[in-house]
Amino acid sequence: MSNTIGNFFTFTSFGESHGVGIGGIIDGCPPGIELDTVYIQSELDRRKPGQSTISTPRKEDDKVEFLSGIFDGKTTGTPIAFVIWNQNQQSKDYNHLKDVYRPSHADFTYQQKYGIRDYRGGGRSSARETASRVVAGAIAKLILKGIGVSIQAYTSQVGPIAMTETYETADLSLIESNIVRCPQSDIAEKMIKYIADLKKEGDSTGGIITCVVKGVPTGWGEPIFDKLQARLASAMMSINASHGFDYGKGFDGVSLKGSEMNDAFVINNEKVSTRTNNSGGIQGGISNGQDIYFRVLFKPVATISKLQNTVTTSLTETELKARGRHDPCVLPRAVPIVEAMAALTLVDLFLNAKATV
Amino acid sequence: MSNTIGNFFTFTSFGESHGVGIGGIIDGCPPGIELDTVYIQSELDRRKPGQSTISTPRKEDDKVEFLSGIFDGKTTGTPIAFVIWNQNQQSKDYNHLKDVYRPSHADFTYQQKYGIRDYRGGGRSSARETASRVVAGAIAKLILKGIGVSIQAYTSQVGPIAMTETYETADLSLIESNIVRCPQSDIAEKMIKYIADLKKEGDSTGGIITCVVKGVPTGWGEPIFDKLQARLASAMMSINASHGFDYGKGFDGVSLKGSEMNDAFVINNEKVSTRTNNSGGIQGGISNGQDIYFRVLFKPVATISKLQNTVTTSLTETELKARGRHDPCVLPRAVPIVEAMAALTLVDLFLNAKATV
Amino acid sequence: MSNTIGNFFTFTSFGESHGVGIGGIIDGCPPGIELDTVYIQSELDRRKPGQSTISTPRKEDDKVEFLSGIFDGKTTGTPIAFVIWNQNQQSKDYNHLKDVYRPSHADFTYQQKYGIRDYRGGGRSSARETASRVVAGAIAKLILKGIGVSIQAYTSQVGPIAMTETYETADLSLIESNIVRCPQSDIAEKMIKYIADLKKEGDSTGGIITCVVKGVPTGWGEPIFDKLQARLASAMMSINASHGFDYGKGFDGVSLKGSEMNDAFVINNEKVSTRTNNSGGIQGGISNGQDIYFRVLFKPVATISKLQNTVTTSLTETELKARGRHDPCVLPRAVPIVEAMAALTLVDLFLNAKATV
């Protein structure tokens, strides 16, 4: 436990990197939603391995197969189960990891916790699991789209290379125009080169993904412990390799005074709005109708080809030069995952708000 | 919903700033724990208002009264209910807020969500609610102490003034030696002066609290969605005014490469340890036996005495100069709250781990 | 765990029979509900001890005090906490039970489970706890009443004495006309005499309560595991001393064939209705718009004044003649408890249904 997220629109995930397949069950999906399978597959394709020169060479079609919950192309309100069959497992590549713990990976902690672990490709701790989240998130996005809510994430920093534009000044329509998914083209080029160079060195890098949600009405998010930002933070920090979260001005605004940070209320078109949006669309844990925006920090991929010091399962020190296929930088492929987790969080709070009043 | 946190050691919170009182119910507390009420009260005293020249002048004794779950001084395994009676409500101070929304406060979002709000002192959205968390957290700390786990938080940055020491180099025994709860004395002085100056201006500031947890064994934290860092992030982001969370190297380490970030495993006293601790004691969502450390960002207090633009509940623009009593900087009083939320999270995952295997 | 019931309208209960008080927290109550405190108190009065010659002589005013969640006489959507202070504890009456387990009571199992127990008046296992449920249930009833749903329970059997009328033929307006709460007057008299005689003997009796819910629309209840009947059964079986549950024809209809049991659909006033209602208003776990009716079996009160064989906490056999105050038959006072638990269940499924579609 717990492999389930959500209280109203719940998603339960299963599967290992080198097992039969991965997938999940969505429970609580409203009935009557047209299941746009082309869209869902296109979301999976944004995440799938082998999609560019800066991602892992593992080849997976990542075709999703739905097993239940759909009738005449529509959701029925019953559980939606789905599977993505694993195809390109090269489990033998991982035999050398059977008796050794990769530094900063989950090998050691899983072994300690469970006394047993599927070491092939990281087993359950592999980021391959997130493909299932993208499927569930795509369905959540379809529901949100139907009520006017859009979610867009992009790579805003890779290692030391950061965008200079903000989400408000950048042209978000350019996100998918390059393989690093950064809407500022000149920065994107630098990011790609930086990653490519690290790949050659057998090293890896982290960075920051920014996500913007538009169209959320007032009233989503539940005080006290299910504050919108608490739920978003939890969802984001559940993504493999994520190490930080902030929203609104965030850490960059730590030096602002109250008089600078506060968002003055104004009347716009007879509706309450705010002059600035330093709060990131959330006040008191509840959406206030403005854009919601937040950042997610990712650490460098732990699996690198450089020689590292580590220990064996029989507690002797050793050196490891990891093989197997991995990304030098997860961010480009993590963009749809961040969007998926945001969608799962928001659709759950949307249904929650419906039950509240 | 949801005013409950935890799955095993659950805490349900109630109460408004200017109602009869605040309090809560703890369910799932193991039986046989000696309830050290002196310690619990001392934790409350660290959070209580009016404790120093840089906190709100509201005077509350904040004495906790236990209603159930204790017999012969020990917990019995049944729910522990408690109340802190409100005493020093000066509700009339808030009459001028009945028809106006304070900028960057929860007035507007509560009104939108519920169609009704208790505007006296912020009602349910007041940080006064966190006193209940400190009580529950103190009990959680007692349990954790019994198994060798300690939790210490401190103010590491106020506005632009940041500590230069890390949690490893600072002398944490000095945290309580000054009113800003910063263990680096020279920096503490600057922080205090900075806050005092802002108070005079009628302005406010935010900052960063760092928290260190020692003694957590391997195996706490549950993949996939209850990762230790996801649960900590959620708990921290549920604290009023918090705007960001990171753990281990965090945002400051965004430029590190994998080869720099990875924590090499070594054998220490026949046990697996790591040479560095950039991961912050967590790998794959599960504790690895090293120190856990994380940071929580707080925005400036939204209630300031400066004149601000805002709107009335009847949707006309107006100006507001807030009265009522408030802190110019929440961080000193938020230190025990961060510790309490960490304790609630960890004791829950401790019990979870017991049920897992 | 678990002292909380419900997923949307949740109620968390606390308190011991001889502690400071009992009470609870309701979370998820919709905002804007007028809190009719006179009605709530009248419900408590139906359950309170000492109300008639056939109930326990313990005298408790059972006045409920609300601590939060209410503003200007209305619910605000925030948690509603309340306390009923204990007054008439005569804990010394129970000293003789400190070292002995009462047969068929929870003394032994609590001691085994927790290693500690509050033996005064049964502590947490006392039926006094159900007073809190009646408060929460009364608020649930107010919400249900607002949407046209009524709940009525009555004593339909005491020991061997059973009503001959059904819920459809009996005059339910007579339920409160006698102290045993049976709407069939001649049977009620026999029940009262039967109980009075047992009281003199120092013995006790059980019986059956029938409950009827009118006005539930179609669509309440969630497949698969939150079927309406599963949730009702769980709620009823959580009441002290309950030993059985059935709905619709129930155990009495075990010999019916499918062709006799099935409820033919008909059109009534342009709406789908059923000719008979052997299903008790539920099909596939979901309400079908017909009356919901069910029965709850209660065993005789375990605490009797007759001499019984039992064992001490130091595991020697002994004899016990229980003192302390107790009811010879719980059913008259359990009638409002059954209604309260039905109300809590239904309001939760009502809110659940709102979130589903």
Added chain:
Amino acid sequence: MSNTIGNFFTFTSFGESHGVGIGGIIDGCPPGIELDTVYIQSELDRRKPGQSTISTPRKEDDKVEFLSGIFDGKTTGTPIAFVIWNQNQQSKDYNHLKDVYRPSHADFTYQQKYGIRDYRGGGRSSARETASRVVAGAIAKLILKGIGVSIQAYTSQVGPIAMTETYETADLSLIESNIVRCPQSDIAEKMIKYIADLKKEGDSTGGIITCVVKGVPTGWGEPIFDKLQARLASAMMSINASHGFDYGKGFDGVSLKGSEMNDAFVINNEKVSTRTNNSGGIQGGISNGQDIYFRVLFKPVATISKLQNTVTTSLTETELKARGRHDPCVLPRAVPIVEAMAALTLVDLFLNAKATV
């Protein structure tokens, strides 16, 4: 919602009668359990259709395929997903049910609740869904077996034909010796003849299943709302067609006085035991170490071949003579389902108890 049962050992179910397949995900299964797939399949075979002359002629192999959570033949602590592929769907048989509601079936309530339904074979409301529960229950049984707990259910009554033996006097080793799963051979013969006769008439019957659990230690079951009997009742009432539940003496003991019902404590082999077991092994919601026994009432199968009055989806009255394949009596095949639901309930409370103290 909710298609998940359990808080610690959770099972989420998916699938429709005539969809691709049915299955589920188990989360919280302890690691290191040997997955005896032969045993699991044998449990499925006890439930599968077409197994005897008195069950539905639908032929399904009901072979379970595991997708995750298992490594080297053992559970790993990660989610166990499985599928049973549907094979023998004859969906065309159900076309005549597209526009008509079968009396006392879930057709009408699903349509009302969701506005859409998969009418083929009852869709999600089909008892075919329970095959998934048997798989999950078999794994639960394996865990329980490992700690000395056994679960045995049997058909104790069919229509008017009831066993005269009790669970204590009957020879439970005979349960599987006949196709109705009744351990009293002469009664079993009468039951079989009774069912066969009804089958010829196109009618159906219900009955009672009794279940006995041996070896449960003291301390399982959680006050207040997760009482052992409440959890068992909920689990049993979630089974299709179940209409009642009692435990211990149950409804048959309604006339007993307290002095007759109470179970005197005695010392047996230096352990606390009870002279009688009218309480059915549960006191105060917690197991007391004695045998747990309970009964589940099943109504007659709603789908019968006799002509019935009903209505169409366009709200006109009509007559229906249902086709499709169905059982004249569900009880023989419901025996392993009752056992499975008991196992799921008990293993969850076992893990709960581990986390409690």
